Amino acid sequence: MTWPTITINQLNLLQGETDEVERRFLFIGNASKNKGQIISVNAQTDFNGVLGNDDSALKKGVLAALENAGQNWFASVAILNDGQDWTDAVIEAQKVGSFEAVVYAENINTKAEINKAISLRKNLIAKHGRWVRFILGVEGLQANETWAKYESRLATLQNGIAEYAITLVPMIWGNEPFVNAGRSCNRSVTIADALARVKTGAVSNLGRDTLPVDSAGVELPLATLQTLNANRYSIPMWYPDYDGVYWADDKTLDVEGGDYQSAETVRVIDKVARRIRLLAIAKIADASFNSSANSIAVHQQYFSKPMREMSITTQINGIEFPGEVKKPRDGDIVITWKTQKIVDIYVVVRTRDIPMQITISLMLDASLDQ
Structure with a gap:
């Protein structure tokens, strides 16, 4: 005998929205306050209170990112402990949230630091299913260097390394990695828009108001920037007779002929990977x-x-x-x-x-x- 009953199930068809990982960046560096802390920041943050009153490279850089990001910028800052490896800070930050990109701009000048970021990306995908790209600040011009010597040094630094989720940004003006990150977060365009898009407007707060000069007193020539870009560096540029400084192709360390030689393609494929993974989990x-x-x-x-x-x-x-x-x-x-x-x-x-x-x-x- 069947007893009369009514059962009502509330089905979840997973038709809702997912949290946006894109445009949330993690900035890592040294500051005089809150060492070892991971702090969320936005345009209303008191950066003197968070990072100290001194003009640290991290504070100046994060303010440059804010300035270039436009409205509704939101990020996290990881302040390193004395002697702490920056990759450990990235791992610790995974407890706080998921990030589209990590910005580390402490004058990288060895292949070992680049390879750390490559290993870290692979580990984050394997352990957490998180696709994170890295914007690394490369050491700028040394006191005794000419532009020709700088071009040669940077050509050697990137040579032989292959990883499309790594962007190397020379710190010739000083704030370039942060400006790159801020422009990437600008909501007036999509993540698929190239950083070189002129309609987005000129970049600002690169770190100095005049063109950098080398040891011979020669101002930075466009030819040097073109050479760096050809060697897979992401750099600012300008157009003769057109006011303002803009960005060149936002290069990655993908191989010749690869599909992901520009950062905007990496951003798109990473976004699809994040979203389609959630759909697949629900179908187990x-x-x-x-x-x-x-x-x-x-x-x-x-x-x-x-x-x-x-x-x-x-x-x-x-x-x-x-x-x-x-x-x-x-x-x-x-x-x-x-x-x-x-x-x-x-x-x-x-x-x-x-x-x-x-x-x-x-x-x-x-x-x-x-």
């Missing part, structure tokens, strides 16, 4: 996800959700404001069941076109008017 041992044709079709839509959301484009008054990626097409999600318990999912992420080199050809029409 869910029998509705199976090898039937209907289930595969449903889950192709399910796993394309991050790309669909990131592809939303707005158009107003004839001007288009594109999304972070292109809209996914049929066939961009392929689901292959290898056994009854093991399934592989392949995802195509279509990045946007970004004009970095523009060639204009002019022609005269000298024919007689008819």
